Amino acid sequence: MNNHKTPFRARSALLAVTCLLFPSTAPYAGQTLNLLNWEEYLSEAVIERWEAETGIKIEQVYFDSGDKRDEVLAKPDHLIDIALTELISSSRFGQRGLLDPIDEQAVPNLKHVPRRWRDSCGAHSIPYLWGTLGIAYRTDRLPNAPQSWADLLEPANRDEPHIIMMEDHEDILAGPLLHQGHSINTSNNDELKAAFELLQAQSPAVLTYEYVITSLRSQRYLDKADMALAYSGDQQVLNEVEGVEGEPWRYMVPEEGTLLWVDCLSIPAKGAQKALAYRFLNFLNNPKIAALNSAELGVATTNAAAKALLPEEIRQDPTIYPPEAVLQNSQVYETRPLEATQTRRRIISALINAHEAR
Structure with missing residues (x-):
């Protein structure tokens, strides 16, 4: 992407x-x-x-x-x-x-x-x-590379803003749903609510819900961001944007699986x-x-x-080109009832509004 x-x-x-x-x-x-x-x-x-x-x-x-x-x-x-x-x-x-x-x-x-x-x-x-959806992270700012969606969604330093997410009602929910063992295509309100609650709890650690490339290209949060919800390939752009030696931004697919987009x-x-x-x-x-x-x-x-x-x-x-094991552990989006899409839109709106009100 x-x-x-x-x-x-x-x-x-x-x-x-x-x-x-x-x-x-x-x-x-x-x-x-x-x-x-x-x-x-x-x-x-x-x-x-x-x-x-x-x-x-x-x-x-x-x-x-x-x-x-x-x-x-x-x-x-x-x-x-x-x-x-x-x-x-x-x-x-x-x-x-x-x-x-x-x-x-x-x-x-x-x-x-x-x-x-x-x-x-x-x-x-x-x-x-x-490509895939995963976590972009800075090797020079994190003591350990992330392995799980939990590293992004339930960070140890939850009260310190350092994560960039994205304002997308589909992709922002993929990680929480995968982490909780659900389909990324679920229309179950209880499963969507649980994913929403996980994102709410993560919110104090979030710098912005603006797409990471857009955000860092505008020179915002360069000194704070160390993890981001990202697409395969984004890490290369982030390294160019930062212009630092050693290409500190890397990309990984969490062990619970990923979205294949x-x-x-x-x-x-x-x-x-x-x-x-x-x-x-x-x-x-x-x-x-x-x-x-x-x-x-x-x-x-x-x-x-x-x-x-x-x-x-x-x-x-x-x-x-991810290995076959990653592809086998991936899900793809499917068409779903409009009501389920509207629920997802309400979730991202609530997250953004609450974050801006802080």
């Missing part, structure tokens, strides 16, 4: 090959595609190749939580041409007629994406990247440039382009042909 820089030689080798593949043309000079996306979640090298090939600019609108993304997509006057989504949001907005069903014939490069990943995005989106790309029904949007989706799934994007971001690609092109050091990095 977020930028992770790889060694220069690996990136430059992929970029050199890609530049030979796509001669520069600009038949659509002056046009712009608007992409709703996480910050630093599309390689600059990929953007440059697309703009050189087509003359079409990529303008990105950033969000820092799924809830904020959904607020944009729900607005009747948004100008988004392509949106980063996931199965639950794309299914919900698709059922409301706000996202188009994907025409797979318009994305021939989807042939490189295994059915497993395509099924993970449903009828209204196509796969982009995937799959990010998808969707086309809003009211988009004015659908042909170009499909062209961009097909471009992203060209194996050479998908490999370049994955290498630049340090996030696992859903494109099998692209993965085969990645440098060995990336394919063997367990924070990018």
